[in-house]
Amino acid sequence: MSPRSALEASMITSLETHHAGDFFSNDYLSIGKLPHIRQEFLNTLSQTPSLFGSTGSRAISGSTPHHIELEQYFKEQFEAEKAMIFNSGYICNLTFFGYAPQMGDVILYDEFVHASIHDGLRISRVKEHTFSFSHNSASDLESKLKRILKDYPAIPSGLSTLFIVIESVYSMEGDFSPMEELIALVEKYVPSRSAHIVVDEAHSLGLYGPAGKGLLREWRLEKRVHSVIFPFTKAVNFIGCVLTTTPTLYQYLSNYGRSWLFTTSLPHVDLAGIRFCFEAIQTQEADQLRKSVAKLSHLFLKMFLESTYDIPKEVLSILNQESKDLHGRGLVAPVFPIYTPQPLALQHYLNKLGYAARGLAHPGVPKGTERIRVVIHGGNTEVQIRQFVKSLRAWGLSQVSLTTTGQSSLVVGGPGTLHKL
Structure with missing residues (x-):
């Protein structure tokens, strides 16, 4: 039998290593680990009239009364004009960015938006008219807005739309x-009839805002954007996604959004689970739990910085x-990208200690990050955070020691030692 691949070994490790504390999943609120939630969910399912399947795609028989009812529920929850249910955030982004922009439109996006948004842009009919601005840079956004309005006069004249795409929290x-x-910059430069601001709230839904309804509501900005993407796979800890948008875009996507139209719609059990977890x-x-996430995030940041003060930043x-x-x-x-030039080695080190870590290297992330x-x-x-930080410090010190030893060997052994390496 062939040896396990690194990915297979990592997946098995991830399944076996929960006792050390969860520091890697997207279940931000730890909803999935609340013992009473399981029984409450089972009770909910026992009272759900339909469970299995959805009988077809939304284009045929998959737009059941239960699907329409759930969309109406989220329309009311988010006080939106329309709400559209998708099987996942990926399918939502693929559909919206692949089919909403029309010929003559332009898309301007933060360079670090999610891969699913990039995939939507690749199939868009305006894929040759998409531009990025430097991550979180207001000055670069302003510069790009001015350039686009100059190069595409149909936008300031109201004949075409400029889509501006950001995430509230970057994953x-x-x-x-x-x-x-x-x-504010979009409102300053782009006529209101030509601007369409899109915000992906994947990593803020559940963590911020009244009743966990996102950072836009935390900062009272929800009325100043046009479409919002709410995937349920993070803090809500389930499958699916809802897009809140305009009636015009809802009507258009429900007729022309192929990745929504021709995908089998969510089974009834998932509709019940989405609503249950959203209410949870x-x-x-x-x-x-939100307060706990905030408190512990500050604690982790403080402890990590204190514990690694003597470790070079290029090491950890x-x-x-x-x-x-x-x-x-x-x-x-609550997301902390911990840099190391040896992410897979750090992964294996943490796996042995019981952590379900995954190293991220190029091309998953840019080289040097x-x-x-x-x-x-x-x-x-x-206690878990203190122990985890202690483990990271031990790793960092071991890498410093290895570097120092390696440099000493080269000095003592000279070219001969280098040749043996």
Whole structure:
């Protein structure tokens, strides 16, 4: 039998290593680990009239009354004009960016938006008219806005649309978008009839805002954007996604969005699970978990910086540490990209200690930004965080020692030693 691949070994390790504390999953609030939630969900399912399948795609028989009812539910929850249910955030982004922009339109996006948005752009009919601006840079956004309005006169004249795309919290960087500043620039330069601001709230839904309804509502910006993407696979801890948007775009996508039209719609059991988990993040218990995430995130940041003060940043550090709270208004996102030039070696080290770590290297992340992605959860404890930071420090010191030893060997052994290496 062939030996296990690195990916297979990592997946098996991930399944076996939970006792050390969860520092890597997207279950931010630790909803999946609340024992009473399981029984409450089973009770809900026992009362659900339909469970299995959806009988077809939304284009044929998959737009059941239950699907329409759930869309109406989210329309009311988010006080939106329309709400559209998707099987996942990936399918939502593929559909929206692949089919909403029309010929003559232009798309301007933050360079670090999710891969699924990039995939949507690749199939868009305006793929040759998409531009990025530097991550979270208001000055670069302003410069690009001026250039686009000059080069595409149909936009200022109201004949075409400029889509501006950002995320409220960036999943790999763990930082906040300066949304208010960026939105203000769009409002300043782009005529209202020609602007369409899109925000992906994948990593803020459940963590921020009243009842966990996202950072836009935390900062009272929801009325100044046009479409919002709410995947349920992070803090809500389930499958699916809802897009809140305009009636016109809902009508268009439901007739022309192929990746929505021709995908078998969510089975009824998932419809029940989506609503159940969404309501779970609005409870008082979830409020306490949100506070715990915030408190523990600050603690992790403080402890990591204190514990690695004597370790060179090129060995172990938090990427973009100086901007971690630049746009957070006192908030610290629970995502920490821990840089190391040896992410797979750090992964294996942590796996042996019982952590379900995954090293991220190129092409998954840009060269020179190799990392492990640490996530703080509502169910973590201070003891777990202290032990985890202690393990990271031990790793960092071991790497410093190896580097120092290697340099000494080269000096003593000379070219001969280098040749043997």
